[in-house]
Amino acid sequence: MLRYLNGGESHGKGLIAVLEGIPSGLPLTAADINRDLSRRQKGYGRGGRMRIEQDHVEFWSGIRKGMTLGTPITLHVANRDWENWKDIMAPEPGPPVTEKVVTCPRPGHADLVGAIKYNHRDIRNVLEKASARETAIRVAIGGVAKRLLAEFGIQVYSFTVEIGGVKASLKGLTTEQAFQQAEESEVRCPEADGSARMVERIREAKHKGDTLGGVFEVIVMNPPLGLGSYAQWDRRLTGRLAMALMSIQAMKGVEVGMGFESARKFGSEVHDEIFYERSTGFIRGTNNAGGLEGGITNGQPIVLRTAMKPIATLYSPKKSVDIQTKEPVEATIERSDICTVPAAGVVGEAVVAYEMAAALVEKFGGDTLDEMRRNYDSYQAYVKQF
């Protein structure tokens, strides 16, 4: 079983996670993870914080000489801003904090509900953990998961398909091409014209003191048939993947395969017909199901699209109420981004990679990578002759 917990305040000392269940013998280096940490920080539309934080992972346990030990892997990502915050955020008891106190909740954030729920009079106690800074450690966890998936030829890709109503055309591109082209784009959009229009839209939003959301797609290539299960509701991989994506800050919807469009069509236009060829076994002509049937992977690529709402912190702030005085105010401005859909795609890859790795460990799990590979190979041989 794969599991992890994370902790860390946005302006605290750093972010930390303990990941358990990765088999021994997996080659793993910080570089595998730092690449994705850096990808998460890029993208047109980011604010000042990205220039302060240059994220790097440090392994505190579970790895020796570039190889996993089969013991819990502790990952740490330092907050470079800590020096400027260490008095305000000090864990030691002391006089009440008077600096950087937040009493005006921002609409669209956890600020008000979090303050009431946990009885905090300084909203900083809420926003420090609710903030999407937390996604850095999730990307680090995803990096470990990707490394395991790669041993089984499974790749996880993402790209931006829509920002502020501007849609990209992906026609004629393979997933790998779309991904490669997206990596060259400052909004992670595979199409040059779409990229330029998205940048323009973000520029427009910035000019107005406004923000934007959008849609990103995550695709898992080469998943084996049979991950997840219909046997129990919480083992359905469709639900687990949707939960993972919806757990990212600011996500408002997930589509699988043809998604919402399938609700507007006849069944005959939706379901992927089954064919058989001696050389390849069972095959499909289409992939409207997005690689999942009955909560189980069917061997086709997994296709997931996620909708992100516009960033909630506006430079022309919305109306709010001070929680101390109960007077109307304008919401507080924490340093903020205009649009983070490009970064959210990288986070999407990470959370999907984690769920895929968890499902892989459940099905083929072993204490060592070799044992897992043996289980995987014999299962694949069985599927081939079915």
Ligand SMILES: Cc1cc2nc3c(=O)[nH]c(=O)nc-3n(C[C@H](O)[C@H](O)[C@H](O)COP(=O)(O)O)c2cc1C
């Ligand atoms: C990568 C990423 C970066 C984000 N950056 C910001 C930001 O700079 N400012 C902001 O107000 N919200 C940002 N958000 C969104 C908020 O964290 C989120 O809307 C807020 O915590 C409330 O959670 P909810 O939208 O899920 O209800 C970001 C989200 C992601 C995924």
